[in-house]
Amino acid sequence: MDYARVLAMKIQDHSARIGVIGLGYVGLPLVLRFTEERFHVLGFDIDPVKVEKLNRGESYIKHIPGEKIRRLRDSGLFEATADYSRLSDADAIVICVPTPLDKNHGPDMSYIEITSDEIAKTLRGGQLVSLESTTYPGTTREILLPKFERGGLKAGKDFFLIFSPEREDPGNPVYNTKNIPKIVGGLTPRCRALGAALYGRIVDRVVAVSSPEAAEFAKILENTFRSVNIALVNELKMLAARMNVDIWEVIEGASSKPFGFMPFYPGPGLGGHCIPIDPFYLSWKAKELNFNTHFIELAGEINTNMPAYVVAKLGEALNSRGKCLKNARVLVLGIAYKKDIDDTRESPALEIIEHLYEKGAKVLYNDPFIPKIPKVRKHDLDLKSTPLSARLLKSIDAAMIITDHSAYDYDWIVEKAPLVIDTRNATRNVRTRRNRIVKA
């Protein structure tokens, strides 16, 4: 049988059944996009809570409204399951499982390994597998391919294998799954053509590259580019502070150059599932080739030091007011790793709270999106969000703006709090009592 032709026809007339493995920040928007285009989708997740919620029509991601999930359930096009034996029902399987770092700062490939083993058990002729999880160049060919070919099927002939990185930017009002161009790298030209055809049904523009390695590398280049440039402005922020120059003003000035410059902004440290982690997938792989990725290491070092730097700035500011960090009541504003989202993964706020505790400060926090700080591998903080009030702000020694959520009234915060450490330039439009603000 000509598997490629049959699959191409199924993709063409939208009768191809899609399996999405891992229904998190990446997988769930993808499910929605496929069903919007009338594809039948089976969603797989090992988390029974997620499976139950989806089948009840409920959302668990803040920026995906419950109404959308209700409509998804009512469409009859979607079902969530934890039963891997149903993978053979899918014509195209998309893998969106986590790729964190392990204890030694190396890639934790266990999620990809487990998922690929499960797919291999039921892999059949005519299936297309797309890996979307961010990973080092070589993963698709070195880890997935041997598992899939072990049973005798041949990639490019019997089944099709591609890498297509996800570029989801949660909460972005302009760019979404449909209008963000999608890179596709196939193991063979036929794999690439089928991958491009599949994604071409749900995104406005597919960018086909010659291999999975090129696609894997492209994704890490994008995130390394951000990490390195953020580290650069973080370093220059520290220098500018010594020179009594406002780095934000400097960046705004430089941004007026219409070519050859792109603004990046300093902050309290890197957060999220991607930028602090992905570059280390590449540096780990580079070591195999006896190659040192200097920029990645240096950027990592500078960005990792930012939480300690902003806490030191708080210490200096308190000191100049005749106070010290020990026993100071410090209110951390914003725990999410970026504004207006409910995600705390790798958030620098958690590291900052640990530093504050080490210095003997009493820590409170407020975040409209995070009622309680979830326990994660590195941090077990057991703190609940304190409601903001004038009384609270007057009772503290300092507030630290770590995440500049839109809901905050910065004029009011500066009016009521005795000292405000601003790591995001969130108080730029505050006109009165500016002597209470310290940029860090």
Ligand SMILES: NC(=O)c1ccc[n+]([C@@H]2O[C@H](COP(=O)([O-])OP(=O)(O)OC[C@H]3O[C@@H](n4cnc5c(N)ncnc54)[C@H](O)[C@@H]3O)[C@@H](O)[C@H]2O)c1
């Ligand atoms: N979140 C982003 O903005 C973003 C952007 C680009 C790329 N990525 C990459 O996409 C991948 C997924 O990230 P995410 O943010 O969606 O993670 P996530 O943690 O939100 O979701 C992953 C999901 O996979 C499930 N899962 C774990 N093991 C599984 C298994 N064996 N079988 C089935 N399900 C399993 C988890 O329960 C979870 O629901 C990662 O490689 C990440 O680096 C994420």
